Amino acid sequence: MDQAQRLRDIIGDAQVEGPDARIITVSSGKGGVGKTNFTVNLGIALAKLGKKVTIIDADLGLANVDVLFGIVTKYNLSNVIKGESEVQDIIVKGPYDINIISGGSGIMDLIDLDQNELEKLIHTLSYFNTISDYILIDTGAGLSKSVLSFVDAASDVILVITPDPTSITDAYALIKNIIKDDQKKIKLIINRIENNEEGDEVFNKLEQAVSKFLSRELENLGYIFEDNNLKRAVRKQIPLLEAYPRAIASKGIENIAYNLENNHRYAKSNHSFKAFINKLMNKI
Numbered sequence: 001m002d003q004a005q006r007l008r009d010i011i012g013d014a015q016v017e018g019p020d021a022r023i024i025t026v027s028s029g030k031g032g033v034g035k036t037n038f039t040v041n042l043g044i045a046l047a048k049l050g051k052k053v054t055i056i057d058a059d060l061g062l063a064n065v066d067v068l069f070g071i072v073t074k075y076n077l078s079n080v081i082k083g084e085s086e087v088q089d090i091i092v093k094g095p096y097d098i099n100i101i102s103g104g105s106g107i108m109d110l111i112d113l114d115q116n117e118l119e120k121l122i123h124t125l126s127y128f129n130t131i132s133d134y135i136l137i138d139t140g141a142g143l144s145k146s147v148l149s150f151v152d153a154a155s156d157v158i159l160v161i162t163p164d165p166t167s168i169t170d171a172y173a174l175i176k177n178i179i180k181d182d183q184k185k186i187k188l189i190i191n192r193i194e195n196n197e198e199g200d201e202v203f204n205k206l207e208q209a210v211s212k213f214l215s216r217e218l219e220n221l222g223y224i225f226e227d228n229n230l231k232r233a234v235r236k237q238i239p240l241l242e243a244y245p246r247a248i249a250s251k252g253i254e255n256i257a258y259n260l261e262n263n264h265r266y267a268k269s270n271h272s273f274k275a276f277i278n279k280l281m282n283k284i
């Protein structure tokens with residue numbers, strides 16, 4: 001029996017109680033566009049809507065999820081995969097009972113995992129599936145193979161862009177690399193806008209290029225305004241929605257959470273956890 005078949009059997013055995021979590025990867029072509037802040041605050045906004053949320057930090061960059069929450073994580077997913085700690089040891093509780101998981105280096109080196117480690121990864125992810133309505137994965141920027149694996153496997157992908165022209169061209173390059181046989185629609189967030197017209201302009205520009213040259217559709221999930229409160233929140237290490245719930249950027253993120261949850265244009269997605277694991281394993 002080959003490795004892929006054995007993994008499929010493990011997936012088949014994984015206990016799935018209740019409905020599957022919606023797995024959303026947050027990504028961008030260019031770095032520094034606001035992914036981590038968006039992921040953290042989207043998590044809070046969804047939790048405020050009564051959803052059970054798990055955030056997985058798969059970004060090895062500097063401004064990590066734990067830093068924005070002002071928490072310290074002792075162990076990470078890598079430790080569990082390597083058999084050095086238990087799942088319960090890596091879950092840190094944030095506001096509104098959000099589960100915060102640090103990925104460590106392991107999650108981005110999927111290709112190098114052996115059979116035993118892959119099994120641990122699957123079991124861990126299926127545990128998060130049972131305790132969550134939403135699993136948000138901050139994948140970091142760029143086109144590494146593991147980033148693309150997660151983006152392709154997840155039921156939803158949210159790309160964060162800014163009106164900066166290089167952010168738009170880098171987003172285009174990323175969209176081009178997201179496997180085309182997938183019917184999954186790419187959801188777009190435009191961050192750091194000065195006014196709604198600017199958001200519309202950026203969305204239309206990218207949508208037209210993607211529709212014309214890549215024959216793919218984009219969904220406009222919403223805009224987030226340029227807001228100094230966000231920078232203040234980062235410095236305080238308190239997520240924006242907690243520190244400044246009435247800030248204009250907070251309103252934008254809450255609107256996006258509402259859209260994801262309630263607006264049927266955006267709410268549709270393939271929720272199957274097994275499909276996620278299968279796709280992930282097929283990529284490696």
Ligand SMILES: Nc1ncnc2c1ncn2[C@@H]1O[C@H](COP(=O)(O)OP(=O)(O)OP(=O)(O)O)[C@@H](O)[C@H]1O
Nearest residue numbers: 031032033034035036037061063192225226227230
């Ligand atoms: N809406 C906004 N208004 C004002 N400043 C913002 C906004 N969004 C992001 N920023 C600024 O951009 C910085 C980077 O944000 P963040 O760390 O979330 O980006 P990132 O895409 O996760 O970066 P990386 O690619 O390095 O992981 C923030 O610390 C903040 O200073």
Ligand SMILES: [Mg+2]
Nearest residue numbers: 035036059061
């Ligand atoms: Mg980041």
